Amino acid sequence: MAVKIVESGSISPSSGAAAEHTLPLLYFDLIWLDFVLTETLHFYPLKCSESRFLDTVIVSLKHSLSITLKHFFPLASKIIFPLTSAAMPVSRYTAGDSLSLTIATSDDDFSHVVSNRPKAADDFHQLIAQMPAAVYSSDDIKFSAFAIQLTLFPNQGICIGFTHHHSICDATTLSAFLHTWASINKSNGGEQLHQLPFYGRNSVQDSNKLTIAHWNIVKTNRPTVSLTPPSPSDKVRATFHLSNAQIERLRRWVAIKKPSIGRPSTFVVVCAYLWSCLAKSEVGNDDETQYLCSPVNCRGRLDPPLPENYFGNCSIQLIAASSHGRLKENEGFVAAAEAVAEAVNIAVKSSRVSEFYENRSEILSKLKGKRVVWVAGSTKVDQYGADYGWGRAAKYECVHTDFNGAVHLCKGRQGGIEMGFSMPKAKLFFFASVFNKNLFINCNL
Structure with missing residues (x-):
């Protein structure tokens, strides 16, 4: 280019x-x-x-x-x-x-x-x-x-x-x-x-x-001002998509296997499927604890709540935990859904916001050196709907995930949810085979 x-x-x-x-x-x-x-x-x-x-x-x-x-x-x-x-x-x-x-x-x-x-x-x-x-x-x-x-x-x-x-x-x-x-x-x-x-x-x-x-x-750390790391010559970018129908089938499967969760949200279903497929595509110690972390908008969850049009940042970090062994099993998707749903229930409590920020450094320091799936974006944000007079966008890319390894989520262009990845080519291709194979299995049960 x-x-x-x-x-x-x-x-x-x-x-x-x-x-x-x-x-x-x-x-x-x-x-x-x-x-x-x-x-x-x-x-x-x-x-x-x-x-x-x-x-x-x-x-x-x-x-x-x-x-x-x-x-x-x-x-x-x-x-x-x-x-x-x-x-x-x-x-x-x-x-x-x-x-x-x-x-x-x-x-x-x-x-x-x-x-x-x-x-x-x-x-x-x-x-x-x-x-x-x-x-x-x-x-x-x-x-x-x-x-x-x-x-x-x-x-x-x-x-x-x-x-x-x-x-x-x-x-x-x-x-x-x-x-x-x-x-x-x-x-x-x-x-x-x-x-x-x-x-x-x-x-x-x-x-x-x-x-x-x-x-x-x-204050002892200088802010990032204009420079970004060198571009990652060893990585490729690709987008994976879950349609509304596929999400609904996955949702029903979780409800059948774990009725205690109730009706899981789109966020829970998508993150759980993503997390379990990544675990299945990677080698790891079965007893090793793995994490999935995602920002959660907490404007409406503060006391008093802030309006949705509040200008600035207002999020809390959701942290789900499970073992590599559980996540890679045949029922790994359900285990992941259970862990993510539990983390959501904790994060949405208004008292949790202050508690998290009072202990944020200690909480995040425990994740250093651990295997963590970092999620960016949101299943609720529409990155395609802004129309300048030319119609909806044809594609959205979250480029900075090249540097931090996060997976980006957003509403899909034609419904459903998109997941944007940046990985070494061989790793991405192996993940793709797991993603597609398990989608066929889980959506046809």
């Missing part, structure tokens, strides 16, 4: 944005300061020449993006990481601030890029927006929160690439931004907003105590 940069610039919020706004980073946000930058790609089929792309499509996207940023201005802000003991990290927007916008073209085969079949992982990194360099001083480090790259595959399609610093917001907030931008672009600049972001911080459960405690833990 050869990608050519056509233009490098920036976009500021349109008139009407706050002249200045400071948003404190709370304990939900601070834990992501040294996390790898999140990198995602949305592909849209569109028969478009380069001249039309530059003269019409880009002009419209820039205009609608500027309007959208008026409401999501922290994405154009600078995150300030203080180097003095008295200050706390914040996101600060000042009139004139902007986010980086890169325009590019690619000569690759769009149909190949958007397919679910395995593709070289490092090819996708050319489609990712690069963050501007951070600014260092004796008092603080200032760095960007967000960057975008728009890449045309001439007469084939468009890729919208996002790079964002996780400490500014989570997938729920990012999805709201994405759908708002698409809606404004589709309506030719009309501000048809369903729900504006909520920036309130005063009512977040146990905020002062937990924010100070976590800042004392993370």
Whole structure:
């Protein structure tokens, strides 16, 4: 894949944005300061020449993006990481601030890029927006929160690439931004907003105590600012799909074998099937405890609850545990479902949020050196529905999983759930054979 940069610039919020706004980073946000930058790609089929792309499509996207940023201005802000003991990290927007916008073209085969079949992982990194360099001083480090790259595959399609610093917001907030931008672009600049972001911080459960405690833990580590690890030349990316009908059959099988679970959620069924197939495809000690970890949106589970349009991060880590021996057995899927369902029941309790964050470092330190399946994304987030006027996206890729080994979940383009993987080729092919074989067995019982 050869990608050519056509233009490098920036976009500021349109008139009407706050002249200045400071948003404190709370304990939900601070834990992501040294996390790898999140990198995602949305592909849209569109028969478009380069001249039309530059003269019409880009002009419209820039205009609608500027309007959208008026409401999501922290994405154009600078995150300030203080180097003095008295200050706390914040996101600060000042009139004139902007986010980086890169325009590019690619000569690759769009149909190949958007397919679910395995593709070289490092090819996708050319489609990712690069963050501007951070600014260092004796008092603080200032760095960007967000960057975008728009890449045309001439007469084939468009890729919208996002790079964002996780400490500014989570997938729920990012999805709201994405759908708002698409809606404004589709309506030719009309501000048809369903729900504006909520920036309130005063009512977040146990905020002062937990924010100070976590800042004392993370302030000795420098934040991730613009650099990402080298692209993984040994990995391939592929997407696996569970249809609604397959999920329902798996759900019924769990209900029959473990009626005590009740009717398992889509999240439980998908994570359990994923986890058990990974265990079956890997060699391990039968007595070894294995884990599955996933973020869970807890906006509505705090006391008092936060609105779903709360801007920022608000999640708790779900941790399920089982043995390798149980997971690889014929009934491994059911055992995994039981473990994930139990972990969900623990995580959704409002008292659990404070308990988890009070002991987060100790809890996660116990996972070091263990075999862990890290899940990113959510079975509830729709990565395909944002329509800029070209219809639904053809493909979604969560590229930063190349670096942290997580499996990404999201709603499928045509229903069901998608699972995005980045693995060495031989390992992926072996997993695929297990995934398909067990799907045939479990969905035909």
